Amino acid sequence: QFKNSEKAISYRQSVFNVMGNHFGQIGAVVKGEAPFNKDEVAKNAAIVATLSTLPWQAFGPGTEGGKARADIWSDNAKFKAASEKMQLAVSNLNTAAQSGDLESIKKAFGAAGATCKGCHDDFKKK
Ligand code: ASC
Secondary structure (H helix, E strand, C coil): CCCCHHHHHHHHHHHHHHHHHHHHHHHHHHCCCCCCCHHHHHHHHHHHHHHCCCHHHHCCCCCCCCCECCHHHHCHHHHHHHHHHHHHHHHHHHHHHHHCCHHHHHHHHHHHHHHHHHHHHHHECC
């Protein structure tokens, strides 16, 4: 799928970048910095949920580099578990967003953000 490690790194960084943008748009609503528009939040959550499935294929053998820590490859089961936790949390956020209930969205957003941070703490270089 990727011609070389640079392509894989660029792919996964691009996905995380776009994911962070749309997750951040929901965050602004959750923090009261932007008005709550149900349709916008639902759209952003669906984008995040779809994107959350993509980066993992770009962490294959021989694609070390970027801000990825070596633990991703040396403790791949732990990385995979963390990625699955994030995908589940983001899927729950999407469910809440489609319901349009702001309190549920806030809760699910906090839970999803914690899985982003957890994985960064363990697997991302500072
Ligand atoms: C974001 C973003 C992250 C997470 C993380 C949550 O908006 O880009 O990586 O939230 O900061 O703690």
